[in-house]
Amino acid sequence: MRIRVIHGPNLHLLGRREPEVYGTTTLAEINRRLEGLAAELGVSVYATQSNHEGEIVTWIGELVEGWDGLILNPAAYTHTSVAIRDAVKAVGIPTVEVHLSNVHAREPFRRKSLIAPVALAQISGFGASVYEVALWGLVRYLRGAR
Numbered sequence: 771m772r773i774r775v776i777h778g779p780n781l782h783l784l785g786r787r788e789p790e791v792y793g794t795t796t797l798a799e800i801n802r803r804l805e806g807l808a809a810e811l812g813v814s815v816y817a818t819q820s821n822h823e824g825e826i827v828t829w830i831g832e833l834v835e836g837w838d839g840l841i842l843n844p845a846a847y848t849h850t851s852v853a854i855r856d857a858v859k860a861v862g863i864p865t866v867e868v869h870l871s872n873v874h875a876r877e878p879f880r881r882k883s884l885i886a887p888v889a890l891a892q893i894s895g896f897g898a899s900v901y902e903v904a905l906w907g908l909v910r911y912l913r914g915a916r
């Protein structure tokens with residue numbers, strides 16, 4: 771089973787970006803933890819980060835074949851990107867939207883997600899652990915647990 775992980779804009783700054791909101795765990799450490807859990811679960815993960823909406827759209831479009839699921843933190847594009855939403859819908863891959871912070875407890879503009887309606891699930895507020903929660907849940911789902 772192959773799981774794609776896409777981190778959106780500004781997430782390369784995790785660790786020193788607003789630590790009171792996003793914690794102190796770096797993106798490299800998040801990816802390392804995901805690799806560890808993937809090994810335990812017997813699946814593979816491939817993670818990349820981009821600050822560019824079009825690049826994220828291109829990466830999602832590549833998931834038409836050979837990939838089983840997507841863990842996506844669209845970051846600020848969550849609240850603005852029709853293009854990323856359309857890409858997720860177009861490829862039809864089971865997608866878990868993740869946010870380190872609880873987006874529903876912050877500024878009103880963060881409560882609206884354009885991605886959530888086309889996602890399998892949204893996980894928000896556990897800090898860096900959202901990625902591992904997402905991987906665990908997604909693999910269980912793909913293996914047929916309901």
Ligand code: DQA
Pocket residue numbers: 779780843844845846847848868869870871872873880
């Ligand atoms: C975020 C929440 C978004 O509102 C914000 O723009 C981000 C990070 C999160 O992981 O909590 O960049 O997606």
